[in-house]
Amino acid sequence: MKYIIIILAFFSILATSCTTKVAQNLTADFNFDWQFKLEDSVSNTYDTDWQKINLPHDWSIENSLDSIHGEGATGYLLGGIGHYKKDFTLNLNDDQVAYIVFDGVYNNATISLNNTELGDHPYGYSPFYYDITSSLKKEMNTINVTVDRTRYADSRWYTGSGIYRNVALITKNKLHIPVWGTFITTPNATKESATIQIETSIKNNYEESKNIIVTTEIIDANQTKVGSITSTLDVGKSSTKKNAATLKIDQPMLWDVDQPHLYTAVTKVIENGKIIETEETVFGIRSIKFDAQTGFYLNGKNRKIKGVCLHHDGGLVGAAVPKEVWRRRLEKLKETGCNAIRISHNPASNEFLDLCDEMGFLVQDEFFDEWDNPKDKRKNMNERSVDYITRGNAEHFQEWAERDLKNTILSHRNHPSIFQWSIGNEIEWTYPRNAKATGFFNNMDWSGNYFWSVPPNTIDVIKEKIKTLPKEQYDIGATAQKLAKWTKELDTTRYVIANCILPSSSYESGYADALDIIGFSYRRVIYDYGHENYPNKPIMGTENLGQWHEWKAVLDRPFISGTFLWTGIDYLGESNGGWPKKGTPSGLLDIAGFEKPSYYMFKSLWNDTPSIYIATQTEEKSNYKTIPNANPIEKKKDAWKKALWVWQEVNEHWNYENGQATIVEIYSNCEEVELFLNEDSLGIKKLTEFEDHIYKWAVPFKEGTLKAVGLKNGQKVETFIRTTSKPEALTLVGDKHQLKADGYDTAHIVLQITDKDGNAIKTENQKISFTVSGGAKVLGVDNGAMTSTQDFNGTEITTDKGRALLIIQSIKNSTVPIF
CATH class of the missing domain: 2.60.40.10 (Immunoglobulins)
Known part of the structure; x- marks a missing residue:
């Protein structure tokens, strides 16, 4: 395999300072010039040397994937104990006070200033702050943060480790508007x-x-x-x-x-x-309304929620996601027609919410994935683990839940993008009485009865079982009522919702009674059941498959407000037993933010603007088979109606053996599409011919150009793919020409192997080494493949589909031209 070196030249003109001085009465950026060292709890090693870092910082993503000690639940990346410190000067006068605000530290953090402990904070996602006035010294001050992430499998997805969100230092007059006031x-x-x-x-x-x-x-x-x-x-x-x-x-x-x-x-x-x-x-100035019969209204206009669920990692940057990395990803989701984000399953960062405000995304901000009882992080629904490394936030819930919830609301409540507060995610199965009442647990098959069957038990049986089954220490209805009450003590302008995986029991347990809207998790088969039996409670899909059948179920029912697909973007973790698979490939975008075939399907479903996309596959591997004088049909009849998380296997190229039988799929919202092979028409077809919303042609492979031309409302749109020759060149495309010298700004540089005519080669891969010099640093590299086990935090990568992504970040006080 050929080894290629790419050199990107930059230059720096000004160095940064080493200490922080804070002026009076202002909010100061407190992210620069920290020091860090790691105590590795697995290898029992301790780094005695402090390294200079800037925040936000995620130390786990800097490590190699570890299939031996690591857990697929959290993406095979380990934790440990991280030690942070920062020296700064802050000379307050007698009329001043000072606060330090953390937007998120994962997790079990202890904070001290000048050897005086300010407090601890177990939950990794809620913001918090301290009044540091009495602990300050006149000259140099030192703040220390210790993060205990030795429970490195404490979640069902990748969390990151460390001070992974922004920190601010605020000085005010003694008479002032308090933090979040x-x-x-x-x-x-x-x-x-x-x-x-x-x-x-x-x-x-x-x-x-x-x-x-x-x-x-x-x-x-x-x-x-x-x-x-x-x-x-x-x-x-x-x-x-x-x-x-x-x-x-x-x-x-x-x-x-x-x-x-x-x-x-x-x-x-x-x-x-x-x-x-x-x-x-x-x-922002806006009105929101949910109606149990007619759905969702924004500013008086009835519209469907076209949403996606997102975890908080940003792929190769881990949990410490620069704002511009999120911007690129959100821009791509916006292009699909996506108008809403569910933050799964924890509060978002304020920086992420700022982008949603600016870009026009509705946001469901979710508080917790665990309540009173834990979830087994290695095996969903096989409760309950007491293994040290899997112990999560449930053990802190009784003491901290109210503070975490209220801090989140106080910090986030001015964001116009937020239209729902979610008090929990798939909580029901952690309360055995409620799970048993449904008739599903432990009789649940992810590929079978749960998705496609109405509840085995009738409403009367569910009621009776909830009433007669042995009660436990905690009651799901009582906890839900408590969380909803705390929410509405601070904000009555948004709707309270939860993602219910067993809504049939939640309607009867008191859980749904605490909610303004009930969210269904993969239960579109009982939309009608919920609406007919509980007609006064608004319903929407809050976790759904990224498939046409899910969206069709929403379109067919005015009373369903919309959906949140699982997921908008591939994410790290939730991959136990899947090595070398390090994450979950259910997204419309892959882990590097590259578009997948399902992305184009939903772009055709969620947009009025004409769109068209070509995918191909050998007939042998395709879901479809050739029928003489007819459109290709499914090998398994009506399989599209029960398609799950991962999109069918298709290719983005036109490179096969001469004469090989292939199936061409077109994802389009055009009323009709004509397919051409080397300018020879293969026929015009209409979308109404295809119940699964996918145009299909059976085409014996012939080298050349495959072109699709669509027509929608008299407007023509076309696309093509070509047979490629051998690799001849590399193409580099950056999303910016210059970076701001603020130490935050980032650029995405996409490398693509091409042939002599500049066509992207998707069938061959090579090993690439990047070198960056001057006023920028490498944040990492990736190829988007979920089975790639290469280090993120490096400069070498083997391409996938001939493609790789490099992300660079400016160095503070440098001028950084790109290309």
């Missing part, structure tokens, strides 16, 4: 006018009461002031008081998935004519 809602929002409610908490750390003025101006995207309001407030000594203000604006620009208009509320706290604090809050 502003809440903006829009109870009335139409094109004609909008009511904006602004709730601002004011904290007074002085020993005397304060009389203040609170003003808020509303600024639109053009930096034009469109409204303002002023209030006076008396705040007692050492206390916190809320100020509620309401204003109206005319002809607002509504936040919508198609036009995500944003506003900024600029709030000022004024004492004795002096502005002592200014805080900006980005928000």
Whole structure:
């Protein structure tokens, strides 16, 4: 195999500083100039040397995959104990306070400042903060964070390890708006006018009461002031008081998935004519409504939720995902027509939510995957593990659930993208009484009865079993009611939902009673059952297969609001017993963010714009067989109606043996498609001929060009694939021409092997080595293949489908031209 070296040249013009100084009354980026060392709990080794790193940081993704010690549940990447420290100066005056805010640390973190412990935080996904004022010294300060990830199989998917989200250092006056102290809602929002409610908490750390003025101006995207309001407030000594203000604006620009208009509320706290604090809050004006009979409404418009589930890893970057990596992935999902994201199964980062606000995605923010009882991370539904390395958040739930939930809401609640709070994911099977009541457990077959059968037990039998089966320490209905109550104590403007894998029992256990909407997990076969028997409870699919039959079930039922496909993007983990498979290949995009055939199918289903895509396969390997003088048919009749997570095996090339029998599949929303081989028409077919929504032709292979021409509403669209010759060149395509020298900005560089005519070769692979010099660093490489066991955190990769991805990141204070 040929070894190729690619050199990308960059240059640096300015170095970064080593310590952090924080000015008064501001939020400072606290991500740079940390030090880190790792204590490996598996090999019992300890790195005594501190290495300089920047945050966000995920140390697990930097390791090699370990099939011996690692667990497929978490992607065969190990944990350990990570030690972080950072030196900084912060000289507060007598009128100031300081906070440190962590958006997420995975997990079991202990934080100390100047050898004084600030606290611990077990849950790896909820944001948290500390008032560090009393622990500060006048000169140099040192903050230490210890992360205990020795339970390296504590999840059913890859989590990452370390301070993997942003950290901020905030200084304020003693009289100030506390962290997450502003809440903006829009109870009335139409094109004609909008009511904006602004709730601002004011904290007074002085020993005397304060009389203040609170003003808020509303600024639109053009930096034009469109409204303002002023209030006076008396705040007692050492206390916190809320100020509620309401204003109206005319002809607002509504936040919508198609036009995500944003506003900024600029709030000022004024004492004795002096502005002592200014805080900006980005928000959107929009209305949401779910109706049990007619589905979902955004700004009064009935529309289907075209959603995908996403885990929080970003492929080769692990859990420490740069914003621009998410942007590339979300842009591709947007192109399919996707308009909603379910964060599975944990709260999102604020940076991710910022992108959803800006790009127009509705978001279901999910709190927990475990409640009172644990899940076995190695084997779903075979409860319950007490193995040390698999112990997860369930062991902290009783003590921490309320804090984790409320911190998440307080931190996230101004994001207009969030329209649902999910209190849990597939919780039912961890409560044996509820699982047994359904008649499925332990009689559940993922490829058989669960997906395609109505509940074995009648509603009366389910009721009786829930009533008579032995009660346990915890009750699912009582816990659900508690979580919903905590949610609505802080926010009544969004809907409370959960992803129910056994809705037939959840309707009767009290679980569904706690919900505004019940989400069905792979239960589209009982949509009608739920609607007929519980007609007043809105239903939607919250975890569904990325197949046409799932979307058809939504389209056929006005009362189903929409779906979240499992998944939008392939993810690391949930791959026990599958080595060398390191993750789950159910996505529309692969783990490197490359489009898969299912991506193009849903692009045809979710878009009005004409789209067309060609896939091919030998008839031997195809799902279809040739019928004389007719369209190819399924080898197994109606198999498409029960297709599961992974798309059928097809190719993106036109390279076979001469005369070999092939099946050509076209994924398109065009009313009709004509297929050509070397300009010879192979016939025009109509979409109505294909119940499975896939155009099909039986074509004996002949070298040349396969072209498809589609027609939709009089508009023509076409695509083609060609037989390729031997590899002759490499093509490099970057998504940017220049990087910002901020230490965050990233560029994706895609390498493709091509023939002499520049056609992408998808059938041959070679080993590539990248070298990057100057003002950028390598974040990693990948080829998108789930069975590739090559290191992510390196510079060498063997291509897959002739393709590889390199991600680079700017070095702070450098100018980085690309190409």
